[in-house]
Amino acid sequence: MPRYAMVIDQSRCIGCMACVVSCKRENDVPPEHYRTRVLEMVQGSFPDLTTEMRSELCNHCDNAPCVNICPTGASHHEEDGTVQINRKKCVGCKACVTSCPYNARYINEEHGYADKCSFCQQRLAEGKKPACVATCVGGSRIFGDLDDPQSEISIILRKNSHRVLNKAVGTGPNVYYINQYPKRA
C-alpha cells in the first residue's frame, strides 16, 4: 500500500496561482472557498526586499485532530495514509474545521458537509497526480509514495533538508517544505 505525501519546493514557485485555480476546477470547490492557497510574504524595506511563496493545503496528518474529534467517523484515514471525508456520514458539526491547526477545512454551505484537499483522490484512483501537482509550471509541488524508496519524493526528502509546518503542534503532517539556504554576498 502506498503512503502518499507532498513536497513543496518553495524556490521553484513563481506565484502564478495555477495550482489554486486547477484545484477549484478539478474539485468543483465553491466560489468562496479554497482547498489550497499560496502565501506571499514580503519582508524588509524597499529596495531590500525578500519574498517567500508558500503553498499550503491539508497536511494529511498521521495524528490528525480532525479525525480524532469527528463524532461520526466521517473524517477518517484511508489505507494510503490520506485523510478523507465520507460525506454521507458528516453531520456538519464543524468540530473538524475548528480543530485543524492548518486551517485547511471549510464547510460546503450548499450541502452542509465539511470539505478539504483530498490529494485529488479521484485522480489518484486513475493513476494521475493531484491537479495542483500536474499543473504546477515551476515543478514546485512534488507528489509521491513515501513507502517507495525509489520514488521522486523519497529521493528528494533524503537528499534535501526539509521541514514541516508547525511541527510542535504534533499532528505529524505529510506535506514537506524544502529548506532554502541563505544567499551569501
Place this chain on the structure above:
Amino acid sequence: MELSITGTNALTYPVIHVWDWRVAIYLFLGGLSGGLMTMSAINYLRPSRKGPLQSVCCWQIPVLAPILLTIGLFFLWLDLERKLHGYLFYMTFKPLSPMSWGAWIVLIIFPVMILYALAALPDEVKGGIKNSFVKNLADAMAPHLAFLAKLNVVFGILLSIYTGILLSTFVARPLWNSAILPLLFLASGMSTGAAVMIIVAKSKEVKLFFTKLDIWLILGELLILALLFYGHYTGDAAHQAAIMPFFNSSHETFPYFLSIIVIGIVLPLAIVMKFLEVTGKRTEEVTGFGLFLMTTSAILVLIGGAIVRFALVYAGQLSGYGYTMM
C-alpha cells in the same frame, strides 16, 4: 512583514468563526443545567437542612435542569449544518472524540435528571399529573430520592465540566488548549446553578446557604480565570498571543477587552453584595433589602457566567498557530 494570500477561505482565514452564539448558549445552558443538578441535590443531601425537602426548597429546580439542557441542545442542533443527519451521532461511538462522548453523556444524563425530578415532586404536584405512567414512575422513584440525589451531584459535575473538556482538547486553538479550562467552566456552571437556586428558593435558610456557597464558587471562578491567563502568559508564543485580545483595547479586540472589564466588575460586586447579606443582621424572614441584594447578586453571577462562555468561545477561535510561527 507584508502578507498577501491568494486562495483563502472567508470562513477560515484570517480567523475562524465556525462556532457562534448558538454554541456559546449551549455551553452556558449545559453548565447551568449541570450546576442546577448538583446544587439541588446538595440542598437535599446537606446535613444542615431544616425540615422536609418540599418545605425548604423548590421542586422546580430539578424540573428546570432537563428543560434548560433541552433548550441548550436545541441551540446546538440549530448549529449543525446538516440538521437531519443528527442521528448519526448515535450510530457509532468514537472513543477518541470528545464530541462523541458529549452526545452519549447527554443520553445517559437525561434519565438521571428526569428520574430525580420526578422523585422530588411534592404530593400536591404529583396529584395534578394526568398521565398515569408519569405519576406511577414518580411514586416508584420517591423512595430512591437520596440515591438519585447522590447520582445527580456526580452527573451534574460531569455535565458542567464536559463543556470545558470539549474545548480544551483542541490543540489548534491555544486559548482553549488548557487543562484548567474545564475547571473554569465547572466553577462557572456551579456558581450559575447556585445563583438560580438563590432566585427560586423560598426559604431564607436555603437562600442564605447558597449565598455562602456561591461566594466560594465565584472566588474559585475568578482564581481559575486568572490562572488560565497566567498559564497562557507563561506559555509559548501562540498561547501568549491567544490571551492578547483580552488585554488590548484596540478597535478589533475591544469586545474582549470589555468582557474582562465587565467580568472584573460584576463578579466581585456580586461577592460584595453576598458578603453584606451573609454578615448582615439575622432575621427570621427575608427582608426587602436582603432579597434585593441576593437576587441582584445572583443575576450578576448569571451575567458573568454567560460572558465567560461567550468571550472564551469567540476569542478561542481568534487564536491559532499564526503564519509567522511556522
